[in-house]
Structure formats: C-alpha cells, structure tokens
Amino acid sequence: MAKLVDIMTFHSFASLVVNEKYDGDWYLLEEDQLRKLNELVSTTNTKNKKQYSHSLFKTLLKQIRSFNGTEEEYSHSDIYLKHKLPFSAYQNIKYLVGSNNVFTYDDLLSECHQILTTEEHATGKPEFVSNYKVIIVDEIQDIYPALCNIILDMSLDKHLTIAGDPNQSIYTFLGAEYSKNWGRILPEFEKVETITLNESFRLTPELQRFSNSMRKGSKPRTTTTNPYFNSCVKSSVSLEPVRISFNSQVEEYEFIYNEIERMVNLSNNQIKYSDIAILAFANQDVDSCYRYFEEKQSETMGLKRLNSTPRWLNTDISLILQYMKILVDPTQSLALLTTLSMLKGVGLTTVNSINSAAVKLNVSVWDYINNHELKASKKISKIILDYRDVIKDCRESIDANDPNSIMVALLTLANKYGLKQRLNKKKLNELQLKEYEEFLTSIWMTLKKISSFKPVDQTLLQFYLHNYNTELIMNSKLKSTLNLTSDEDTVPNSDTEGNANTNDYESEVKFSTIHTAKGLEFPIVFLLSSNNDNLFIPERKRALYVAVTRATTLLYFNKLNNHFVSEIDNLVGKGKQVKNGNTNENVAIGPVMSSKPPDFNEESMKRILDVMGRRGNRLGLGPVGQVRNFSTLVSKIMRKRFI
Numbered sequence: 001m002a003k004l005v006d007i008m009t010f011h012s013f014a015s016l017v018v019n020e021k022y023d024g025d026w027y028l029l030e031e032d033q034l035r036k037l038n039e040l041v042s043t044t045n046t047k048n049k050k051q052y053s054h055s056l057f058k059t060l061l062k063q064i065r066s067f068n069g070t071e072e073e074y075s076h077s078d079i080y081l082k083h084k085l086p087f088s089a090y091q092n093i094k095y096l097v098g099s100n101n102v103f104t105y106d107d108l109l110s111e112c113h114q115i116l117t118t119e120e121h122a123t124g125k126p127e128f129v130s131n132y133k134v135i136i137v138d139e140i141q142d143i144y145p146a147l148c149n150i151i152l153d154m155s156l157d158k159h160l161t162i163a164g165d166p167n168q169s170i171y172t173f174l175g176a177e178y179s180k181n182w183g184r185i186l187p188e189f190e191k192v193e194t195i196t197l198n199e200s201f202r203l204t205p206e207l208q209r210f211s212n213s214m215r216k217g218s219k220p221r222t223t224t225t226n227p228y229f230n231s232c233v234k235s236s237v238s239l240e241p242v243r244i245s246f247n248s249q250v251e252e253y254e255f256i257y258n259e260i261e262r263m264v265n266l267s268n269n270q271i272k273y274s275d276i277a278i279l280a281f282a283n284q285d286v287d288s289c290y291r292y293f294e295e296k297q298s299e300t301m302g303l304k305r306l307n308s309t310p311r312w313l314n315t316d317i318s319l320i321l322q323y324m325k326i327l328v329d330p331t332q333s334l335a336l337l338t339t340l341s342m343l344k345g346v347g348l349t350t351v352n353s354i355n356s357a358a359v360k361l362n363v364s365v366w367d368y369i370n371n372h373e374l375k376a377s378k379k380i381s382k383i384i385l386d387y388r389d390v391i392k393d394c395r396e397s398i399d400a401n402d403p404n405s406i407m408v409a410l411l412t413l414a415n416k417y418g419l420k421q422r423l424n425k426k427k428l429n430e431l432q433l434k435e436y437e438e439f440l441t442s443i444w445m446t447l448k449k450i451s452s453f454k455p456v457d458q459t460l461l462q463f464y465l466h467n468y469n470t471e472l473i474m475n476s477k478l479k480s481t482l483n484l485t486s487d488e489d490t491v492p493n494s495d496t497e498g499n500a501n502t503n504d505y506e507s508e509v510k511f512s513t514i515h516t517a518k519g520l521e522f523p524i525v526f527l528l529s530s531n532n533d534n535l536f537i538p539e540r541k542r543a544l545y546v547a548v549t550r551a552t553t554l555l556y557f558n559k560l561n562n563h564f565v566s567e568i569d570n571l572v573g574k575g576k577q578v579k580n581g582n583t584n585e586n587v588a589i590g591p592v593m594s595s596k597p598p599d600f601n602e603e604s605m606k607r608i609l610d611v612m613g614r615r616g617n618r619l620g621l622g623p624v625g626q627v628r629n630f631s632t633l634v635s636k637i638m639r640k641r642f643i
C-alpha cells in the first residue's frame with residue numbers, strides 16, 4: 001500500500017508541482033547565492049551602499065521577480081519607493097537571476113499555490129494533483145499559512161483528513177497558529193467529523209501520567225476539546241521517569257554514557273543501542289553530548305546524529321553546490337559569479353564589472369570570459385582565466401554518473417579555487433576539520449547511494465542537485481528497501497546526510513533535537529538538562545511535552561543542581577502503588593518521578609523488555625533464562641500466537 005500512496009513533505013510536493021509547470025526548467029536559489037547576490041547588489045547600489053538584511057532581500061527578490069514594467073513604472077513601484085533600489089540594480093538582479101523560474105525555498109510554496117489556483121490555465125493544476133481523491137495531512141498543528149493555502153488548493157472538492165495535537169504545537173514562530181491555519185480549514189468543509197484520540201498506545205501508565213502533568217499551563221488555543229490521555233493500553237513497567245541532578249554537563253554526559261552501557265549489559269544486549277535517544281532543544285546541546293560520546297571511542301556503541309536537512313547546508317561546505325551547478329551548466333551566471341568572487345585577488349568590484357560587461361554584450365558571464373578578444377585585450381585577469389580552464393577541464397573529464405569522478409571534480413575546484421582558502425582563513429580546529437571532512441564524505445556517500453536509482457534522463461549530478469534537500473535523499477531507509485549493496489569503501493560514522501526516520505542500525509544511539517524527533521518514538525529517552533531552560537515560554541513547554549512523549553518505555557529527564565522547575569521537581573519522590581483498573585497492574589499515584597536510576601534487577605528488566613515487545617524475553621531468552629529445548633520454544637510461540 002505504501003508504494004501506491006504518494007507520501008511527501010510539502011516542499012517536495014511543491015517541487016513536483018513547479019517541476020510539472022516548468023518542465024524541469026527551474027532552479028532553486030540557495031542561501032549562499034542569495035547572500036552573494038545581496039553583496040553584489042550593494043556594491044552597485046549607488047544610493048545606498050548598505051547591504052539589505054537577508055530576510056528583507058528575500059522579500060525584495062520576490063517583488064523583483066514579479067515586476068516586469070518600464071523604468072517609469074519602476075519609479076512608482078514599492079521596490080524603488082520603499083526600498084530605494086535603483087533601476088540599474090533591479091535590472092542587474094533580474095539579469096543575474098537569469099530567468100523568472102528561480103525560486104528560494106520559501107518561494108516554492110507560494111509558486112505552488114499560484115499554480116494550483118490557476119486551474120483553468122493550460123499549465124495550471126497538474127494532472128497528478130487533480131487525480132488525488134483523498135488528502136491526509138499529519139502534524140496539522142505545525143501548518144503555517146503558506147502550507148495551509150496548499151492544503152485548501154488541493155482538497156476543497158476531495159476527502160480531507162487532518163490529524164494533529166495542539167499540545168505539540170512548536171512552530172508558532174513560523175505562523176503555525178490555530179486561527180490562521182486549521183481554524184481556517186474546517187469552516188471550508190460542509191461536513192466535518194471530529195475524532196478525539198485520547199487513548200495512548202505509546203506511553204506506559206507512568207509516562208502517561210508524567211506527560212499529562214506536563215500539559216498544564218501550556219495549552220494552546222483550539223476549538224476542539226483535547227482531553228488528556230485518559231486511557232492507557234500499555235502495561236506498566238513500574239518504573240517512574242527518572243529525575244537526576246548533576247553538578248556539570250560533563251558529569252551528566254558521563255552518567256548517560258555509563259547508564260546506557262549498564263542497561264545494554266544487564267539486558268544481555270536485548271536492549272539495543274538503537275533503542276536509545278538523547279534529545280535536546282538546541283543543536284549545540286545535542287552536538288556537545290554527541291562529541292563527548294564520540295571521544296569515548298566505544299567499539300560497540302555506534303552513534304547517529306539525526307537531522308532533518310543536510311547539516312552542511314548551513315556551513316561553508318554549501319559552496320559545493322555552486323561548483324555542482326557550474327559543472328552542470330557554467331552559463332548559470334550567478335553560480336559562476338559566486339565562485340569567481342572567492343578567487344584570490346578577485347574582489348566584488350571586479351566581479352561586478354565582469355557582470356556589467358556581460359550584461360552589456362547580452363551574453364552569459366561564462367561566454368564573456370571565454371571571449372578570446374577580451375583575453376587579448378587583457379581585460380580579464382589570469383587567475384580568472386585559469387579558473388575558467390580548470391572548469392573546462394573538469395567538465396570534459398567528469399563522468400557525471402560516477403560518484404568518484406564527481407567528487408574528484410568538486411574537490412579539484414574546492415581545493416584550488418576558493419573553498420579551501422575560505423576554510424583556511426577560518427582556522428578551524430581539529431574537531432571542526434573532522435566535521436567538515438565528514439560533511440564531504442556524507443555527500444560522497446549519498447551520491448553513491450542514489451546512483452542506482454536515479455532516473456535515466458538525468459545524470460547523477462543533476463539528480464543530486466534537484467534532490468539533495470528532499471526526503472528522497474534524506475531518508476536512508478532507501479538503502480534497505482532498494483537492496484543496495486554496501487561498498488567496501490564505506491566510511492564508518494559517515495552515514496548519509498542525516499535522516500530522521502531510521503531505526504535500521506541496531507548499534508547506534510540516536511542524538512537529535514526535539515524538533516527533528518517529532519513524530520518518532522524510542523523505547524528509552526534521555527532529555528538533556530538544558531531542556532529545563534526557558535520553560536516559562538509556552539512554546540518551550542510544548543516542545544518539552546513533545547520530547548517527553550517520544551519515550552515508549554523509560555524516560556530520564558536530567559537536571560543540573562541549580563535547576564529547579566517546581567512543576568517537575570515537585571513530582572519527585574516515592575509514589576504510592578495502586579492497581580490500574582484497565583490492566584490490573586500496579587501503578588504509582590502521588591509523586592510521579594524517581595530521583596534514582598532503576599536498579600535493573602531481573603524482574604524490572606523482564607518488565608521493560610516485555611513492554612518493549614522484545615520477543616526474546618517473552619520466550620524466555622536473555623537474562624531471564626535460556627530456552628532449554630526446542631519444544632519449549634515451540635509451545636511458547638504457539639501460546640503467544642493463539643491464546
């Protein structure tokens with residue numbers, strides 16, 4: 001069924017729609033290019049040498065793209081009146097961007113919305129969208145207005161199911177508020193049926209009680225009643241969530257590391273490293289704990305950092321994308337100019353004058369620097385011409401379907417022209433160098449991974465450029481579903497470019513931000529002490545609620561000695577045990593947290609493994625006793641199946 005259903009993110013959906021309309025003739029403007037464009041514009045902007053802020057520049061670009069008037073009309077436009085951008089700079093941007101089919105990541109959504117609302121137009125709503133009969137949207141509480149538009153465009157005459165949890169609303173900073181979004185969707189439909197899910201299949205009674213207590217005071221606005229979970233299907237492990245206090249973060253990390261080893265050992269490896277996740281609100285806290293674990297260099301404990309976008313995208317390594325674009329098509333002037341300005345001895349003024357000269361001749365920058373007459377007149381410096389020749393060599397020698405060949409071309413350009421210098425200037429420390437090396441390796445690994453399923457009408461390089469930020473590439477499960485063979489030159493600890501959906505590797509402890517862990521679940525979760533910060537902000541509290549509800553069996557919510565969060569710390573203590581009416585298990589009432597780690601004796605370990613659904617334990621394997629003979633095993637399986 002999964003194969004027959006189209007499952008994707010909004011951005012992937014928008015890319016598909018845009019792709020249909022422009023028949024592949026469009027491209028994404030990355031943050032690096034936007035920044036460079038902004039820099040270039042500020043040098044030509046004679047009235048106002050100041051650079052626009054990044055976000056203002058994005059807005060400006062959108063207006064520039066949709067303006068097509070004369071100079072006279074331009075002088076009455078907002079772009080000129082409000083933002084004081086001279087006509088020449090406007091023309092320059094238009095030229096540099098090359099075509100109107102260039103979108104920033106945010107533009108993709110508005111462009112998609114526009115395409116979907118021009119239904120009668122020949123190039124309007126793509127057939128694949130019209131063919132959908134049922135639309136299902138998950139995590140609806142995170143929908144912001146641009147996404148809400150798309151939902152309405154797609155589904156007004158269809159069946160629509162939306163599912164979400166207002167208590168997990170953690171994207172209000174993007175405008176994901178009830179009134180502007182799902183509050184807008186429901187009145188559009190004549191018949192609405194609301195189904196309230198208040199039964200938890202994930203949480204144990206102990207975790208359910210704790211997570212219910214977390215919801216107090218963080219209630220977002222909603223018209224639907226959203227009762228607390230009031231029914232629990234899972235058995236109790238009779239272990240409350242753990243609240244332990246530490247003197248320092250290092251002490252905390254040490255504890256987590258040892259605790260993980262302890263539970264894996266005492267369970268006789270039935271608790272796997274992959275059952276465990278370490279979560280924090282901020283990337284830097286996740287990184288800091290990850291590094292501590294990395295330094296331990298455990299031979300058995302693998303580590304996995306989950307990411308929702310490739311991490312190198314926000315680093316200097318993203319320049320690699322510009323080199324890729326040049327290798328695919330050097331007449332993409334903006335990509336070429338971005339890298340030209342990084343050459344030693346080539347400043348923005350030179351780049352700008354090359355650009356202006358190219359505009360005057362109405363040729364691309366690439367064609368301009370290939371003009372032999374100009375070379376003769378020494379208008380172009382030798383360094384630029386050398387760079388041009390290396391690009392030519394790389395383009396001639398590259399096999400754009402071979403990951404190794406692509407990497408060699410990219411590294412040749414990066415090594416000689418710009419990126420290496422940029423990194424050298426930064427004086428990276430050992431750790432950062434290692435991280436950058438891993439980023440490059442991850443790009444290489446991804447190229448290898450996707451080479452076997454890229455479409456025939458695109459080279460591997462083109463396919464990567466179109467998809468590097470999509471779940472098609474991010475989702476490492478492809479590796480197993482597509483039956484790819486692992487390469488002998490696989491580099492340990494350098495998996496593909498982050499993924500939030502994998503549980504494939506038994507040996508890897510997961511490290512993730514709360515936002516990336518959204519929608520996932522892990523048997524055992526450690527929340528780092530930094531999660532105690534700023535809990536007076538309702539959105540932070542809801543993020544904590546998301547974090548708490550990722551655990552299916554055991555939760556450790558750490559704190560430092562100087563932390564005291566009354567709503568949580570007042571829950572610490574020894575609870576009274578009562579029978580749960582549903583399951584007839586003992587559950588704690590009163591205090592709901594423990595100040596000590598579980599002792600993991602035989603009995604508690606058996607309960608944990610049972611709740612985790614570890615068959616081995618049910619069958620009497622592992623620490624609780626070995627299966628003595630085959631007939632016992634068979635009879636246990638039969639009993640489990642049929643009784």
Ligand SMILES: Nc1ncnc2c1ncn2[C@@H]1O[C@H](COP(=O)(O)OP(=O)(O)OP(=O)(O)O)[C@@H](O)[C@H]1O
Nearest residue numbers: 164165168197200201202203518519520521549552
């Ligand atoms: N009807 C059911 N019977 C048994 N198990 C179920 C049932 N429904 C869901 N589960 C299990 O409960 C767990 C939570 O389900 P799911 O991930 O769908 O919840 P969710 O509402 O999407 O949670 P969240 O939005 O907080 O991530 C999963 O392990 C799932 O397999």
